[in-house]
Amino acid sequence: MPMDLDAVDRHILTLLQTDAELSTAEIADRVGLSQAPCWRRIRRMEEAGIIRMHATLLDRKKLGLNxxxxxxxxxxxxxxxxxxxxxxxxxxxxxxxxxxxxxxxxxxxxxxxxxxxxxxxxxxxxxxxxxxxxxxxxxxxxxxxxxxxxxxxxxxxx
Missing domain, CATH: 3.30.70.920 (Lrp/AsnC effector binding domain/regulation of amino acid metabolism (RAM) domain)
Known part of the structure; x- marks a missing residue:
């Protein structure tokens, strides 16, 4: 069953999908929360499996995988x-x-x-x-x- 996500959760996920290297402080600032509640929301979504991993996307063509x-x-x-x-x-x-x-x-x-x-x-x-x-x-x-x-x-x- 899907987890209920409010607008702040969705905003956090949008930011993370765009740039997974953002710090919790940067995310908190952009969504209008203090750092601790923002961290707890992220942690809750990780534990629920909504956030599966943090990864670096590579450019396959620049690596020669054409x-x-x-x-x-x-x-x-x-x-x-x-x-x-x-x-x-x-x-x-x-x-x-x-x-x-x-x-x-x-x-x-x-x-x-x-x-x-x-x-x-x-x-x-x-x-x-x-x-x-x-x-x-x-x-x-x-x-x-x-x-x-x-x-x-x-x-x-x-």
Whole structure:
């Protein structure tokens, strides 16, 4: 069940989504609280799991990870062992940034990043296509990035 968040909580979360390096004092000042109550609110949201972690976002292209692929994977069989075995294996691939189970013709979509198309081809041939449960994979290379955000739309909460 979702935790009730008031406007101050949502403001704190918005600030943290924008810049996780803000100090509690800076956040408190911006939301109109003293430091201790602000810290308690942040701590409460961490304990509730609303704030999962504080992370640094890296620019993949500046690091030479220039190719972003969305791989649609269909499994041959949906037996009890196939789904968890596939998911456990996918979690171990560093190239896979995200993996989601889907309803419909495709069972999973994977967000994969590599240096170049050749690197993806190696990943596909040596790893993804070798998984025993995989029947079919359709890959789509992202040509350009229109929107990429990690910020959740907190305005939808109320």
């Amino acid at each position: 190719v972003l692929i969305f791989a649609h994977v269909k499994l041959a069989a949906h037996g009890r062992e196939n789904l968890p075995a596939f998911e456990d294996t996918v979690r171990r691939f560093p190239e896979v940034l995200e993996c989601y189970t889907l309803l419909g013709a495709t069972d999973y979509i994977l967000k994969v990043v590599t240096k170049d198309v050749e690197s993806y081809e190696r990943f596909f041939r040596e790893h993804l296509s070798q998984l025993p449960a995989v029947q079919e994979t359709n890959s789509a290379i992202a040509l350009s990035e229109i929107k990429n955000t990690t910020a959740l739309p907190l305005s939808l909460l109320g």
